Amino acid sequence: DTGVSQDPRHKITKRGQNVTFRCDPISEHNRLYWYRQTLGQGPEFLTYFQNEAQLEKSRLLSDRFSAERPKGSFSTLEIQRTEQGDSAMYLCASSAGTRPTGELFFGEGSRLTVL
Amino acid sequence: QKEVEQNSGPLSVPEGAIASLNCTYSDRGSQSFFWYRQYSGKSPELIMFIYSNGDKEDGRFTAQLNKASQYVSLLIRDSQPSDSATYLCAVKGPQAGTALIFGKGTTLSVSS
Numbered sequence: 001d002t003g004v005s006q007d008p009r010h011k012i013t014k015r016g017q018n019v020t021f022r023c024d025p026i027s028e029h030n031r032l033y034w035y036r037q038t039l040g041q042g043p044e045f046l047t048y049f050q051n052e053a054q055l056e057k058s059r060l061l062s063d064r065f066s067a068e069r070p071k072g073s074f075s076t077l078e079i080q081r082t083e084q085g086d087s088a089m090y091l092c093a094s095s096a097g098t099r100p101t102g103e104l105f106f107g108e109g110s111r112l113t114v115l
Numbered sequence: 116q117k118e119v120e121q122n123s124g125p126l127s128v129p130e131g132a133i134a135s136l137n138c139t140y141s142d143r144g145s146q147s148f149f150w151y152r153q154y155s156g157k158s159p160e161l162i163m164f165i166y167s168n169g170d171k172e173d174g175r176f177t178a179q180l181n182k183a184s185q186y187v188s189l190l191i192r193d194s195q196p197s198d199s200a201t202y203l204c205a206v207k208g209p210q211a212g213t214a215l216i217f218g219k220g221t222t223l224s225v226s227s
Contacts, residue, residue, distance in 0.1 A: 033214055040123075042203050042217035043159065056214060091158055102147055102207045104215055106158040 002026075004107035006092050012113045013082055020078045021110040025094030032075050033104060034067055035091040036060070043091055049075060050097065082114045117142045119206050121218035130227045134191040138204030138218055141185070147207040148180055148187045149215060152200045159203055162189070194225045 005024045013019050025032050030051050035043035046065065048056040051072035061067075064082075069075040079086055089111050093104035118141040128134045136150075147166045151159035165171045165178040165187065177190040187206075191198055201222045205215040 035217075040219065042119075042205075042219045045214040045216065048214050089158075102213070102215070103149060103161055103164050104205075105161065109158045 004092055004094050004105055006090075006107040006110045008110060009108060010111050010113075012115065014115050015082060015084060017082055018078065018080045019082060019112060020076055021090050021092075021112075022074060022076050023092030023107060024074045025092070026096075026105060028096060029094035029105075030072065030097045031095045032069055033093045033095070034075070034077050035093065037089045037091055037109075038087075046077075079112070082112075084114045087112055087114045117145075117206070117208070117216050119204055119216050119218035121202075121204050121221050123219055124222040125224050126221055127224045127226065128194050130194060130196060130225055132194050132225075134194045134198065134223055134225070136189040136191075136202050136204075136221050136223065138187045138189075139185055140187070140204075140206045140216075142206065142208060142216075143182075143185065144209045145185075145206045146209045148178070149205040149207070150176075150178060150189045151203040151205060151217075152198075153203055153220065154200045162202075191223075194223075196225050196227045199223055199225045 032049045034046040037043045049069040064080045067077045089109045091109045093106045149164045150162045153159045165180045175192045179188045201220040203220045204218040
């Protein structure tokens with residue numbers, strides 16, 4: 001069990017650029033979640049996949065955000081035309097569908113700074 | 116709007132004392148309740164979860180759940196300086212796969 005891994009760990013970009021983050025979940029987990037966290041706040045839910053299907057999206061997820069999980073394994077989160085308000089830690093988490101309690105296991109996060 | 120409320124703190128306790136962290140939630144249909152610890156600059160780490168009314172103990176940690184009052188708490192006995200972190204309460208709805216909703220977290224500081 002190698003845990004949830006995220007890449008890159010840090011990204012600095014200029015406003016208006018596009019960025020993409022990758023998440024590799026724990027291998028036997030079929031559920032994958034993206035959250036965003038800013039300083040002093042708890043993680044805010046963005047979107048959720050079960051296998052390759054995107055089953056839930058938060059209203060926080062503007063049309064500049066898109067997420068995919070094409071083969072039900074790794075996932076990408078793309079932010080187009082970044083804004084300074086997008087600066088945050090982007091957290092990926094996974095869980096096993098066989099666990100009804102639904103505990104999530106988080107990766108180390110990808111920190112985005114938009115200049 | 117499903118909400119999870121926590122006192123942001125900081126909560127300061129001396130080493131060896133009991134730290135008590137509290138959380139309330141708005142959705143009566145919530146089924147599972149989680150406590151995560153988050154060190155500064157790190158990602159949340161699961162401490163324990165509870166889904167039945169009453170107490171659940173794991174080492175120095177005890178989670179308490181009262182669904183009638185929509186209240187969940189975490190007690191940390193014999194607090195250590197290494198327990199200094201932000202503690203996040205999270206709540207899951209009844210449907211399978213539903214995302215966890217997190218509170219803003221309570222910052223705990225344990226002084227030696």
